[in-house]
Amino acid sequence: MRPEPAYRIPFSGRAHRYTQAEVDLVARVMQEADPLTQGRHLREFEAAFAAYIGAPHCFATNNATNALELAAQLCELKPGDEVIVPAHTFTSSAYPFAKQGARLVWADSDRATRVVTAQMIADKLTPRTKVIVVVHLYGYAAQMPEIMDLARRHDLIVVEDVAQALGAEVAGRKAGTFGDLGVISFHSHKNVTTLGEGGMLVVKDPAKAALVPLLRHNGHCAFDSPREHYWTPAMGNLDLPRPGLWPSNYCLGEVECALGTELLTRIDQMNADKRVRACRFIDALGDHPELQFHRVDSTRHTYHLLAAYMDERGRPGLRDAFMERMAFEKLIKCVVQYYPLYRYPLYAKNGFGQASCPGADDFFDHMVSFPFQHWLSDEDLDYMLASTREVLEDLSR
Ligand SMILES: Cc1ncc(COP(=O)(O)O)c(C=O)c1O
Secondary structure, rough: OOOOOOOOOOOOOOOOOOOHHHHHHHHHHHOOOOOEEOOHHHHHHHHHHHHHHHHOOOOEOHHHHHHHHHHHHOOOOOOOOOEEEEEHHHHHHHHHHHHOOOEEEEEHHHOOOOOOHHHHHHHHHHHEEEEEEEEEEHHHHOOOOHHHHHHHHHHEEEEEEEEOOOEEEEEOOOOOOOOOOOEOOOOOOOOOOOOOOOEEEEEOOOHHHHHHHHHHHHOOOOOOOOOOOOOOOOOOOOOOOOOOOOOOOOOEEEEEHHHHHHHHHHHHHHHHHHHHHHHHHHOOOHHHHHHHEEOOOOOEEEOEEEEEEEEOOOOOOHHHHHHHHHHOOOOOEEEEOOOOOOOHHHHHHOOOOOOOOOHHHHHHEEEEEEOOOOOHHHHHHHHHHHHHHHHHHHHHH
């Protein structure tokens, strides 16, 4: 493999910078919090998040993958149950459900919006379908009202994977509040990050919500009856309502929670900054129809990522030639993301290597994801725009 150059514009592993106030807050909570996990900052973060997203039962976790593990447990799957998941997504949208014994059924993605549609889910329904996972990939909220209608007609559980789309809205509501369960990520790459890792689980059913603190934290709970001393028979109880349900430790620390609460005050602004820039970039390339973006000038898109489809128009290899010129001549690291999951050995070896998802295959095989971290300077964005134009023009000669 040709070694990668020293990039002028990297595909950064961190999405945004912190303000001085955020840095000061982190330093203060580091020194003052007692305990450093499971304390008042957790409660405040969950309450602030619930108010932000508009759903009452929200639970912070140490990442979205573990929020998905909890979501999968709460679905109470039985062997043979089918879970429909888009093939074009990050791996942890899918495998937590396989770990609970489900059969994964891959859904296609719409070429224009890059997310699953109600029709694509309907195409994969069988009498064994129990759950549908809807991923708001790239930051764009899928058509939740239609998907919820379908789910209600077929009595299905809906899990929204909002890892990439915190703040995205559809039909006047935030993504993550339509489904039975919603999952948000605060990973380093996401539009806001709680120091690299973090997640949130939104639960609609209050009975299921009551289980989450136990499942999230080792099954710790109170004893049923009053005790004479706080130390007898033990410091605390361990229980869960049925056999076969086992807990984990998926807690998020106090420093991350305090920072998360603070970041919620500017997530909308950061999303708006990214949306304005995305639209500017897309519009400036309007005379290059071979590069097809998904332009959405509304809160339905958070532009976590800025991805395009390269229409090769009888010029096979155009996408790869573009990537190469951008990387080695312009020193801009574009990437190709979300290998359809059924192509990975991990899924194939477990019997999930088959799919009919022509939209996902075609999009993946032609996609270009531009570096789009919030901290990109205006100068770098302009340089990326000029470079994109130059390379496309050269390649069309
Ligand atoms: C669509 C999607 N789902 C789930 C996850 C998992 O998030 P986390 O890294 O917080 O576990 C990611 C992270 O990249 C993601 O993009």
